[in-house]
Amino acid sequence: MTPFGLGWPNVISIARILLAPVLAVLILSRNDAAASAAAVLFVAGAATDGLDGYLARRYASATRLGQWLDPLADKVLIAVPVVTLTAIDRFPLWAALVIVFRELAVSLLRAWLGARGVGMPASRWGKAKTLSQIVAVSMYLLPVVSGDVRTAVLAVAVALTVWSGLDYFVKARRLIRSGSR
Numbered sequence: 001m002t003p004f005g006l007g008w009p010n011v012i013s014i015a016r017i018l019l020a021p022v023l024a025v026l027i028l029s030r031n032d033a034a035a036s037a038a039a040v041l042f043v044a045g046a047a048t049d050g051l052d053g054y055l056a057r058r059y060a061s062a063t064r065l066g067q068w069l070d071p072l073a074d075k076v077l078i079a080v081p082v083v084t085l086t087a088i089d090r091f092p093l094w095a096a097l098v099i100v101f102r103e104l105a106v107s108l109l110r111a112w113l114g115a116r117g118v119g120m121p122a123s124r125w126g127k128a129k130t131l132s133q134i135v136a137v138s139m140y141l142l143p144v145v146s147g148d149v150r151t152a153v154l155a156v157a158v159a160l161t162v163w164s165g166l167d168y169f170v171k172a173r174r175l176i177r178s179g180s181r
Contacts, residue, residue, distance in 0.1 A: 007061045009070070012052040016073035019045045020080035027084045032143045038081070039141035045077050046134045071110070071122075075103045078133050081141065091140050095158050099133065102165040109172055118175050125164035132157035 006014070019041060026038035052070060056062040082099055085091035110120050136157040139145045 007063065007066070009052040009056040009061055010063065010066050012048050012055070013066065013069040013073040016045050016048055017076050020076045023081050024084045027081060027141070028088065030088065035141055035143045039138050042077070042081060042141055043134070043138055049074055071107070074130060075107060078137060079103060081137050085140050092154070095154055098158050099161055102161045106165055106168050109168060113172055113175070118179065120168065120172060120175070123164065123167055123171070125160065125167045129157070129160040129164040132160045
């Protein structure tokens with residue numbers, strides 16, 4: 001079954017992208033109930049990342065569109081709450097800059113490699129980075145989490161963000177060098 005001619009995995013990725021503005025509105029409302037709702041929706045949206053990948057593999061419905069949409073949805077779902085929380089002074093600017101810069105840099109790298117016919121699948125470090133960012137952003141969305149705990153979790157997320165970004169660039173360099181010989 002392919003709803004809208006896209007397939008369920010792509011519909012789920014699009015839904016994750018469409019969830020981002022809802023999160024922004026909830027965050028901007030600046031009340032505890034909306035913040036809690038944003039955290040629940042954020043975690044639910046993040047959980048669908050595994051679902052779309054599972055469906056694409058299980059039903060052999062992986063597409064080029066899906067290979068582009070899935071990582072885009074992941075980045076939008078992380079970046080929008082990070083930027084919105086930063087705009088209302090509930091997320092550190094330095095961490096937001098690192099996270100958003102890394103996501104843009106890796107996206108541009110993947111696009112550049114893709115234009116040259118080179119694929120760059122998600123790495124274990126990239127998956128660990130995503131999980132740590134989900135936990136950190138969730139903690140900043142929730143109004144009840146201690147500042148020290150949030151800061152420690154965010155430090156781990158930022159470290160993994162930097163490390164996984166460097167890992168992608170090192171791997172890309174190796175791929176380019178091995179392809180040019």
